[in-house]
Amino acid sequence: MPIVGYYNGQFVTPNSGIVPLDERGHQFGDGVYEVIRCYGGRAFLLDWHLDRLWMSLQAIRIAPPFTKDECATLIERLIVESGELEASIYLQITRGSAIRNHLFPNPAVKANVSATVRPVASQIAKEPGTLLMMADERWANAWIKTINLLPNILAKQTAHDMGADEALLVRDGAMIESASSNLWFVRDNQLITAPADRYILNGITRRFVIQLADRLGIPVRETKLPAKDLATVDGIFITGTLTEVFPIHRVLTHPDVPYVSLPDVTGLQQLSADKCQVAWEARDLSLVGRLQSAFADAIATFAKSDR
Numbered sequence: 001m002p003i004v005g006y007y008n009g010q011f012v013t014p015n016s017g018i019v020p021l022d023e024r025g026h027q028f029g030d031g032v033y034e035v036i037r038c039y040g041g042r043a044f045l046l047d048w049h050l051d052r053l054w055m056s057l058q059a060i061r062i063a064p065p066f067t068k069d070e071c072a073t074l075i076e077r078l079i080v081e082s083g084e085l086e087a088s089i090y091l092q093i094t095r096g097s098a099i100r101n102h103l104f105p106n107p108a109v110k111a112n113v114s115a116t117v118r119p120v121a122s123q124i125a126k127e128p129g130t131l132l133m134m135a136d137e138r139w140a141n142a143w144i145k146t147i148n149l150l151p152n153i154l155a156k157q158t159a160h161d162m163g164a165d166e167a168l169l170v171r172d173g174a175m176i177e178s179a180s181s182n183l184w185f186v187r188d189n190q191l192i193t194a195p196a197d198r199y200i201l202n203g204i205t206r207r208f209v210i211q212l213a214d215r216l217g218i219p220v221r222e223t224k225l226p227a228k229d230l231a232t233v234d235g236i237f238i239t240g241t242l243t244e245v246f247p248i249h250r251v252l253t254h255p256d257v258p259y260v261s262l263p264d265v266t267g268l269q270q271l272s273a274d275k276c277q278v279a280w281e282a283r284d285l286s287l288v289g290r291l292q293s294a295f296a297d298a299i300a301t302f303a304k305s306d307r
């Protein structure tokens with residue numbers, strides 16, 4: 001199947017060069033986005049994604065170019081056009097096209113909407129992964145799903161370069177999130193995850209897993225776990241729309257990657273993976289396994305349910 005692209009009302013091939021140079025997403029990262037998972041040809045938790053998208057738009061003062069219903073119809077149309085049953089839908093809305101100026105365009109211009117649909121496979125069966133602990137260098141509004149992702153990209157690339165799957169981000173001494181997923185700890189048969197304040201993205205999968213845990217009778221504490229308490233943790237997992245529920249069996253630290261923010265990061269270019277140290281290893285991932293199975297069951301039921 002061809003990968004479907006969309007830009008302001010037209011279905012296009014994703015790299016057709018249709019975005020103008022004077023486009024605020026392109027020039028400033030002045031926009032917001034959602035990634036939505038499609039299971040069995042249907043968009044999963046679409047209402048929650050649309051609510052969050054509208055919150056992000058409002059937060060950065062972009063007028064939505066359509067209603068939520070019109071947006072849902074567009075997403076359904078994109079899925080049909082792609083012909084995919086298992087897919088990831090990327091939807092981006094930017095402040096529009098205008099001659100480059102930090103100030104918002106005046107008079108206002110219409111927001112630009114772009115999207116792609118790509119086939120994806122479930123992550124549920126993947127082997128447990130590794131995190132690299134480091135300082136959270138993001139701005140103080142990580143709750144907004146903005147397309148400005150430079151600190152996230154650098155964090156994830158650094159983790160990858162050191163042989164880890166994801167970053168474990170520490171802010172004010174607490175382990176709060178990963179670069180593109182929410183972070184969870186298992187301790188004494190309870191789940192611990194950072195509260196959805198301004199410093200983390202309130203993940204749709206995070207919300208869903210809180211519901212799942214409730215159904216399974218697993219207590220969830222929304223609190224910030226200090227980095228110094230890592231050794232007390234039995235298990236770790238991360239969640240995200242494409243990540244789903246992904247168990248973690250190791251946390252690494254690196255002497256040249258600080259987990260308190262430092263002004264001098266010049267050493268980051270020449271990191272050697274040999275210097276990584278294992279700071280934590282999983283003691284018990286059985287509860288994570290239970291959540292993974294419950295998650296897999298929930299999506300299988302969703303994929304088969306009536307339209």
Ligand SMILES: Cc1ncc(COP(=O)(O)O)c(C=O)c1O
Nearest residue numbers: 180181182201203204205240241
């Ligand atoms: C920083 C960050 N945290 C958490 C998540 C998980 O959010 P969701 O479950 O809505 O995909 C993402 C997803 O992209 C993310 O970028």
